[in-house]
Amino acid sequence: MPDLREIVEVLLLQNYNTRLVVLSTTLLGIAAGLVGSFLLLRKRSLMGDALSHATLPGVAIAFAVMVALGGTGKSLPGLLLGATLSGIAGVATMLLIRHTTRLRDDVAMGFVLSVFFGVGVASLRMVQSMPGASAAGLESFIYGKTASMVHADFLIISIVAGLSSLACLIFLKEFLLLCFDDGFAASQGWPTLFLDILLLTLVTAVTVIGLQSVGLILVIAFLITPPTAARFWTQRLVPMLFIAAFIGGASGWLGASLSALTPQLPAGAVIVIVAAILFLISMLFAPVRGAIPRAVRQIRLRRKVDRQHLLRAAYEILEVQARDGVVRNEPFPLADLLGKRSWTPLQLRRILKIARREDHLETAAPGTIRLSESGFGEASRATRNHRLWETYLIQYADIAPSHVDRDADMVEHILGAKLVSQLETYLSDHDLALPVPPSPHPLAPASTK
Amino acid sequence: MNWTGFDTWIVVIGALCAAACALPGCFLVLRKMSMMGDAISHAVLPGLAIAFLITGTRASVAMFLGAAIAGVLTALFTQWITRFGNVDRGAAMGIVFTTLFAIGLLLIRQAADHVDLDPGCVLYGAIELTPLDTIALGGFDIPRAALVNGIVLLLNLVIIGLLYKELKLSSFDPDLADTLGYSSEFLHYLLMTMVAVTTVAAFESVGSIIVIAMLIVPPATALLLTHDLFKMLIIAVVAAVLAAVTGHLGALVVPGWLGFESTTTSGMIALAAGLIFTLAWLFSPYEGILTRRFREGVREPDSLSANTNTKAS
Numbered sequence: 001m002p003d004l005r006e007i008v009e010v011l012l013l014q015n016y017n018t019r020l021v022v023l024s025t026t027l028l029g030i031a032a033g034l035v036g037s038f039l040l041l042r043k044r045s046l047m048g049d050a051l052s053h054a055t056l057p058g059v060a061i062a063f064a065v066m067v068a069l070g071g072t073g074k075s076l077p078g079l080l081l082g083a084t085l086s087g088i089a090g091v092a093t094m095l096l097i098r099h100t101t102r103l104r105d106d107v108a109m110g111f112v113l114s115v116f117f118g119v120g121v122a123s124l125r126m127v128q129s130m131p132g133a134s135a136a137g138l139e140s141f142i143y144g145k146t147a148s149m150v151h152a153d154f155l156i157i158s159i160v161a162g163l164s165s166l167a168c169l170i171f172l173k174e175f176l177l178l179c180f181d182d183g184f185a186a187s188q189g190w191p192t193l194f195l196d197i198l199l200l201t202l203v204t205a206v207t208v209i210g211l212q213s214v215g216l217i218l219v220i221a222f223l224i225t226p227p228t229a230a231r232f233w234t235q236r237l238v239p240m241l242f243i244a245a246f247i248g249g250a251s252g253w254l255g256a257s258l259s260a261l262t263p264q265l266p267a268g269a270v271i272v273i274v275a276a277i278l279f280l281i282s283m284l285f286a287p288v289r290g291a292i293p294r295a296v297r298q299i300r301l302r303r304k305v306d307r308q309h310l311l312r313a314a315y316e317i318l319e320v321q322a323r324d325g326v327v328r329n330e331p332f333p334l335a336d337l338l339g340k341r342s343w344t345p346l347q348l349r350r351i352l353k354i355a356r357r358e359d360h361l362e363t364a365a366p367g368t369i370r371l372s373e374s375g376f377g378e379a380s381r382a383t384r385n386h387r388l389w390e391t392y393l394i395q396y397a398d399i400a401p402s403h404v405d406r407d408a409d410m411v412e413h414i415l416g417a418k419l420v421s422q423l424e425t426y427l428s429d430h431d432l433a434l435p436v437p438p439s440p441h442p443l444a445p446a447s448t449k
Numbered sequence: 450m451n452w453t454g455f456d457t458w459i460v461v462i463g464a465l466c467a468a469a470c471a472l473p474g475c476f477l478v479l480r481k482m483s484m485m486g487d488a489i490s491h492a493v494l495p496g497l498a499i500a501f502l503i504t505g506t507r508a509s510v511a512m513f514l515g516a517a518i519a520g521v522l523t524a525l526f527t528q529w530i531t532r533f534g535n536v537d538r539g540a541a542m543g544i545v546f547t548t549l550f551a552i553g554l555l556l557i558r559q560a561a562d563h564v565d566l567d568p569g570c571v572l573y574g575a576i577e578l579t580p581l582d583t584i585a586l587g588g589f590d591i592p593r594a595a596l597v598n599g600i601v602l603l604l605n606l607v608i609i610g611l612l613y614k615e616l617k618l619s620s621f622d623p624d625l626a627d628t629l630g631y632s633s634e635f636l637h638y639l640l641m642t643m644v645a646v647t648t649v650a651a652f653e654s655v656g657s658i659i660v661i662a663m664l665i666v667p668p669a670t671a672l673l674l675t676h677d678l679f680k681m682l683i684i685a686v687v688a689a690v691l692a693a694v695t696g697h698l699g700a701l702v703v704p705g706w707l708g709f710e711s712t713t714t715s716g717m718i719a720l721a722a723g724l725i726f727t728l729a730w731l732f733s734p735y736e737g738i739l740t741r742r743f744r745e746g747v748r749e750p751d752s753l754s755a756n757t758n759t760k761a762s
Contacts, residue, residue, distance in 0.1 A: 040537065040540055043537050043539060044539070045537060045539040045540035045543050046484045046539045046540075046542065046543050048543075049484065049487065049543065050484075097730070100730070100736075100738055101673060101730065101736060102672075102736065103669055103672060103673070104481055106478075106481050106482065106483040106484055106539065107478055107483045107665060107669045107672075109483070109484060110483035110484050110486075110487065110661070110664075110665035110666075110669075111665055111666055111669055111723070111726065113484075113487060113661065113665075114487075114658065114661045114662035114665055114666060114719050114722075114723075115662060115666060115719050115720060115722065115723030115726075117658060117661070117716075117719065118658050118662055118715065118716040118717070118718065118719020118720050118722075118723070119716060119719070119720050119723075120716070121658055121713050121715065121716035121719075122700070122712045122713050122715075122716025122717050122719075122720060123712070123716075125711065125712045125713045125716065126704050126707065126709035126710075126711070126712045127709070129709055129710035129711060130709070217491070217547050217550050217551060217554075218547075220543060220547050221543070221544070221547035221548070221551070223543075224540050224543035224544055224547070225543075225544050225547070225548075227540075228534075228536055228537075228540045228541075228544060231536070232534070264558060264559070265555060265558065266554055266555070266558055268551070268554070269550075269551035269552075269554040269555050269558075270551075270555075272547050272548060272550075272551035273548065273551050273552065273555070276544065276547075276548040276551070279544055283530065283533070283534045283536075289534075289535065291533045291534060
């Protein structure tokens with residue numbers, strides 16, 4: 001178990017051995033978070049997956065060419081160049097399929113992934129039998145190990161990660177347009193194909209350096225997980241980019257540090273799991289689009305809707321009961337409520353409980369209910385909103401009075417004060433002297449029994 | 450070229466496996482889930498690791514079960530994240546399979562001292578070795594892989610045969626399927642289970658490359674050639690079998706042409722499938738690139754071909 005001093009040392013990059021690894025995974029996480037955000041918005045998240053598989057034939061061919069020229073074949077720049085070129089060929093194939101057939105992105109990606117990977121495996125086996133060079137370990141040479149990073153690798157990673165992050169920021173507006181409405185972008189004269197290719201070139205660059213330094217699975221996860229997690233925290237693109245970069249960087253930093261402290265854990269896997277945990281937290285708890293806050297909002301809204309339905313039903317019952325045109329707050333039988341809406345007795349009991357907690361009901365004789373003072377006020381307000389909206393729909397939307405009830409039912413709960421006063425001005429020639437205008441359609445009898 | 454009984458078995462196994470994958474693959478392609486095969490083939494790693502840690506052997510039944518469960522879980526988690534998180538399905542898939550793969554790596558590393566379980570050998574099962582592993586059946590020695598893939602093919606045929614109408618409906622209009630009383634959710638999970646079992650059975654015996662390629666490429670080829678689901682299934686199976694046969698032939702012949710010694714059959718099968726797709730892409734009667742060009746040359750371009758023109762440029 002490492003002690004506190006060691007932990008702090010690794011996290012603050014003071015440990016020479018782990019500094020490079022932690023720094024480069026952090027940088028890579030930031031770059032991949034930025035580039036991946038655009039992929040996510042273009043619904044092409046799995047592009048990194050397809051691309052990383054598509055680099056394999058390039059590696060094999062570059063190896064064969066270098067051996068044929070008399071080298072050992074294991075020169076990193078040469079292999080990276082081969083990987084990049086074949087990645088670009090993969091992207092080109094994908095775009096060509098996309099633009100000349102009606103096959104969709106996922107099929108194009110799957111095609112490139114499987115066929116290029118198959119070609120790669122086949123050609124790798126072929127070049128392994130070349131005389132004069134041993135290709136053993138060629139795959140792990142290119143699909144590297146994080147722990148064995150040297151200074152030169154670090155330089156490559158930081159330069160490429162820095163440049164692609166910069167490019168993302170420079171072309172922010174153009175990429176944004178491309179992501180949200182490429183048809184509009186094309187009609188406004190933007191070179192969408194060029195922008196698409198530029199974006200995919202950035203993805204290729206990040207994927208290739210990531211492959212070499214941290215491994216295949218990690219690159220795929222880096223391009224997908226942080227942007228998807230960031231999407232839960234905001235509805236706007238620019239904040240999303242920064243959050244994605246932050247989450248990517250944080251998972252690279254934490255994951256690499258964690259794996260440096262416990263030598264038997266492979267860095268790539270730990271980073272993926274840290275990113276996945278950050279994703280899970282975002283998915284569940286992020287206030288804007290997280291699952292739990294969203295569910296809470298939905299439950300609140302449903303309760304409000306139920307309560308307002310209950311109060312309006314009660315008001316309409318009182319209205320029918322009223323003898324001289326004045327609606328008074330008096331107790332009425334519980335059974336009347338059941339007839340007003342399609343409530344089951346169980347549902348009604350639950351809604352009554354909510355209303356009681358809100359202080360809308362007073363204690364009354366068993367079998368009857370009575371609204372409280374605030375409940376009665378709320379009930380007349382809910383009914384008034386409903387009637388206003390109904391009248392508006394009849395007047396301006398030409399909806400038949402017999403059909404207007406359902407339509408108003410769906411909207412009345414979200415009528416704000418501003419909208420209500422607007423409705424009042426629109427409908428001011430109707431008799432609004434009454435606190436609650438009369439129903440524009442006949443009310444159903446209070447009880448079906 | 451030196452054709453032996455081995456080669457015959459390899460071609461038969463390849464064809465069985467290719468056909469078994471192409472059938473559910475058609476539905477995956479139609480449902481925009483082509484990458485599921487790749488996702489599952491990575492995501493089964495923790496299933497394999499846990500099955501190994503529990504049983505302590507590499508007995509194939511336990512490993513198969515573990516992998517199949519992990520495969521179904523991949524589909525399940527993907528669906529949950531898509532639904533509850535309101536996330537694009539591709540992204541959900543990517544998150545699930547990378548995370549499961551990472552967990553699998555950690556599990557393997559934890560038991561690394563006494564485990565001979567290499568993620569590489571899981572992903573690169575070798576079709577060339579399948580004829581060696583035989584079981585006696587009714588007096589014949591049949592390769593286990595042929596039996597496994599044959600059974601899977603039969604199962605897929607039966608399921609698709611029985612539920613053809615329902616699968617078709619829920620692939621094109623899940624809402625209509627639901628309102629008519631065919632649970633599109635049940636059909637989705639059934640299809641995913643089918644894909645998971647097919648994938649695991651196939652790559653355990655012949656390697657993941659063939660599986661991933663055969664789930665996507667033959668159905669994509671078929672989609673270029675027809676607009677009818679039934680024809681699509683048939684064309685996909687034919688293309689898959691053709692790819693298996695020509696792929697193995699290519700593996701025997703092509704390295705000699707290029708001056709190399711040997712290559713892998715699975716890689717060449719994927720390449721053959723890609724070439725068949727390219728042929729369809731160029732010459733498809735509906736939308737082949739060359740067909741369209743030829744047609745436009747023959748008659749005056751009408752508004753429809755003008756449209757496709759702008760799309761292509």
